[in-house]
Amino acid sequence: MSNEQNEQPEQLPGRLASQRPQRIRVQAPQDASLNVPLARPEHNTAQEFYVRQLIRSQLRLAVAVAAGLLAMLVGISALLALWPTAYEFTLLAIPLPWWILGIGMYPLIIIAGVLYNRAAARNEERYRSISRD
Amino acid sequence: MTSLFSSLALVVVCVTTMLIAFYGLRLSRTTSDFYVASRSVKPWWNASAIGGEYLSAASFLGVAGLIMLTGQSGLWFPIGYTAGYLMLLLFVAAPLRRSQAYTIPDFAQIRFEDSKSLRKLTTYLVVVICWLYIVPQMHGAALTLSIATGLPGWVGPVVVAAVVAITVVSGGMRSVTFVQAFQYWFKLASLVIPTIFLLIQVIPEQDTADRLRSLGTQLENISGLNLYETISIILALLFGTLGLPHVLVRFYTNPTGHTARTTTVIVLGLLSAFYLLPTTLGVLGLLYMPWLGSTNETDATVLLLPSAIFDGFLADALTAIVVGGAFAAFLSTTSGLVVSLAGALSQEFFAGTVRGFRISTVLATALPVLIAVVTNSLALAGAIGNVFAFTASTICPLLLLGIWWRSLTAKGAMAGMLVGAVTCGLALMLSSVIPPVDELWFHMMRQPAAWSVPLAFAVMIAVSRSTRRAVPSNTDTVMARLHVPDRGAQL
Numbered sequence: 294m295s296n297e298q299n300e301q302p303e304q305l306p307g308r309l310a311s312q313r314p315q316r317i318r319v320q321a322p323q324d325a326s327l328n329v330p331l332a333r334p335e336h337n338t339a340q341e342f343y344v345r346q347l348i349r350s351q352l353r354l355a356v357a358v359a360a361g362l363l364a365m366l367v368g369i370s371a372l373l374a375l376w377p378t379a380y381e382f383t384l385l386a387i388p389l390p391w392w393i394l395g396i397g398m399y400p401l402i403i404i405a406g407v408l409y410n411r412a413a414a415r416n417e418e419r420y421r422s423i424s425r426d
Numbered sequence: 427m428t429s430l431f432s433s434l435a436l437v438v439v440c441v442t443t444m445l446i447a448f449y450g451l452r453l454s455r456t457t458s459d460f461y462v463a464s465r466s467v468k469p470w471w472n473a474s475a476i477g478g479e480y481l482s483a484a485s486f487l488g489v490a491g492l493i494m495l496t497g498q499s500g501l502w503f504p505i506g507y508t509a510g511y512l513m514l515l516l517f518v519a520a521p522l523r524r525s526q527a528y529t530i531p532d533f534a535q536i537r538f539e540d541s542k543s544l545r546k547l548t549t550y551l552v553v554v555i556c557w558l559y560i561v562p563q564m565h566g567a568a569l570t571l572s573i574a575t576g577l578p579g580w581v582g583p584v585v586v587a588a589v590v591a592i593t594v595v596s597g598g599m600r601s602v603t604f605v606q607a608f609q610y611w612f613k614l615a616s617l618v619i620p621t622i623f624l625l626i627q628v629i630p631e632q633d634t635a636d637r638l639r640s641l642g643t644q645l646e647n648i649s650g651l652n653l654y655e656t657i658s659i660i661l662a663l664l665f666g667t668l669g670l671p672h673v674l675v676r677f678y679t680n681p682t683g684h685t686a687r688t689t690t691v692i693v694l695g696l697l698s699a700f701y702l703l704p705t706t707l708g709v710l711g712l713l714y715m716p717w718l719g720s721t722n723e724t725d726a727t728v729l730l731l732p733s734a735i736f737d738g739f740l741a742d743a744l745t746a747i748v749v750g751g752a753f754a755a756f757l758s759t760t761s762g763l764v765v766s767l768a769g770a771l772s773q774e775f776f777a778g779t780v781r782g783f784r785i786s787t788v789l790a791t792a793l794p795v796l797i798a799v800v801t802n803s804l805a806l807a808g809a810i811g812n813v814f815a816f817t818a819s820t821i822c823p824l825l826l827l828g829i830w831w832r833s834l835t836a837k838g839a840m841a842g843m844l845v846g847a848v849t850c851g852l853a854l855m856l857s858s859v860i861p862p863v864d865e866l867w868f869h870m871m872r873q874p875a876a877w878s879v880p881l882a883f884a885v886m887i888a889v890s891r892s893t894r895r896a897v898p899s900n901t902d903t904v905m906a907r908l909h910v911p912d913r914g915a916q917l
Contacts, residue, residue: 341902341906344902344905344906344909344910347909347910348830348905348909351909352830355516355517358512358516359513359516359517362509362512362513362664363660363664366505366509366660366664367657367660370502370653370656370657370660371653371657373498374652374653374656375653387709390498391498391501391709394498394501394502394505395501395702395705395709396702396705398505398508398509399505399508399698399701399702400698402505402508402509402512402694402698403691403694403695403698405512406511406512406515406690406691406694407691409512409515409516410515410687410688410690410691413520413687414684414687417684417911420910420911421911
């Protein structure tokens with residue numbers, strides 16, 4: 294393997310050539326960034342408690358939204374399978390379930406996303422305000 | 427004539443993709459540029475890039491194809507793909523961004539730094555998932571190219587692999603972000619234009635009203651998925667998105683956890699807008715090409731529709747646009763997957779050097795081409811659904827429990843992923859060789875997610891409980907890093 298660091302910088306034409314940064318050999322970050330210190334420098338129980346609270350509130354929020362989503366999707370699929378009358382309602386000759394599934398689901402998913410985003414940011418805000426060190 | 431226009435469209439897409447990649451190369455200077463675009467990509471760019479990457483052959487061709495093949499059941503796939511993103515937002519987006527990991531194996535290492543074997547297992551699973559996901563893209567490329575130009579089936583995969591390998595090797599992630607963002611808008615346009623033309627043509631026709639009236643009886647003859655299969659697909663798509671390696675790597679290019687969330691919401695909008703199009707085209711396919719439903723070329727619906735409704739120049743031009751868009755889909759998804767796959771391979775086997783990344787890229791593209799050429803496919807979206815079931819049973823429990831449950835142990839994670847991989851993989855393999863029968867056990871084999879995902883979770887939790895002493899001592903610190911909001915955009 295050639296060591297690119299020691300190579301002469303390429304002679305590039307143009308007046309910007311001298312401004313080009315020298316070539317460096319790039320490498321994936323070694324484990325340095327992956328190691329989280331084992332020992333806790335200051336054993337701050339209050340801080341830990343706030344973090345646990347934050348995690349719990351974020352999880353509760355996420356599970357609530359996910360459960361709602363899942364219940365809605367499974368509920369609709371069950372409803373359509375068990376209640377065939379739904380197909381008798383039509384709009385422009387296309388059965389109602391097609392409109393619900395083809396178009397109607399997407400706005401609900403987006404709204405759920407936006408609402409969740411706000412609530413999650415609020416949880417973080419609350420954490421920030423009580424744990425300010 | 428069709429063949430000339432379409433070939434032209436194809437060449438334009440491939441050349442543009444490569445040009446943008448080379449432009450991006452000039453901007454990528456440092457190691458982290460190369461890997462995750464310096465984590466400084468704006469949410470809109472990033473969202474477009476995620477959209478570009480996510481909307482694969484299965485979305486572009488497969489959704490309309492499935493609507494032709496299974497009727498209403500086909501509508502669940504785009505809903506699942508979009509709702510899966512919501513799940514990603516809920517459980518994974520911000521914490522994963524804060525974890526400072528580059529890949530899923532990195533995440534495993536951050537959470538359990540003592541367990542080399544967990545990292546290895548995760549790497550192997552990522553590699554398998556990427557390969558499984560690339561093969562349908564190659565099948566899509568083979569189908570598109572042979573329909574559009576009449577060239578033999580192997581040419582498509584080879585073209586896609588070559589373009590992807592060149593773009594990824596030359597630019598790395600930064601340029602891929604540019605390429606992907608471009609791809610989303612291009613894909614959207616290449617379905618919007620034909621859809622508008624088709625709708626303008628068919629809506630005023632009396633013929634359309636007649637066809638619509640017969641749609642009801644036509645739909646009754648299509649056998650869709652039953653309730654169990656539908657629920658299983660919903661679960662697979664919802665939980666599978668969480669574990670898709672090429673999607674996750676995108677979150678590392680957000681500057682903070684908060685922007686990671688903003689990005690995800692934009693993605694939800696972009697995906698919803700896109701999926702209206704293949705859905706509309708699928709319905710038009712049912713109306714105007716009902717015969718296609720009984721052939722094994724339903725995935726070609728989107729490609730064949732323009733020439734079924736128009737003729738002459740307009741048909742050729744619209745077909746060419748769709749072909750271009752389809753190729754953009756294969757190129758973008760494949761390059762995203764190849765970046766993740768090559769990243770995983772090079773970290774594992776080449777100590778993460780850029781040279782190793784390049785060798786890995788070639789490896790990552792060559793094998794799927796071989797597999798795609800020797801196998802054939804039916805229903806792209808269905809094949810992708812299987813990959814989602816597999817990720818949902820393996821990577822998803824690792825991420826969900828790893829992020830949210832402090833009592834997870836490395837042994838538990840490994841046991842859960844192994845059980846999920848083996849049961850889900852075996853069920854899918856067996857169901858593809860056994861002749862289909864209409865019995866519950868067969869449906870459970872063909873759509874395993876409904877039982878294999880809970881099983882993987884249960885095993886992971888049970889084994890973690892019984893190895894309670896092995897919870898890493900730095901768990902609290904790691905959890906704090908995942909969940910404590912970032913201070914501004916500092917890095």
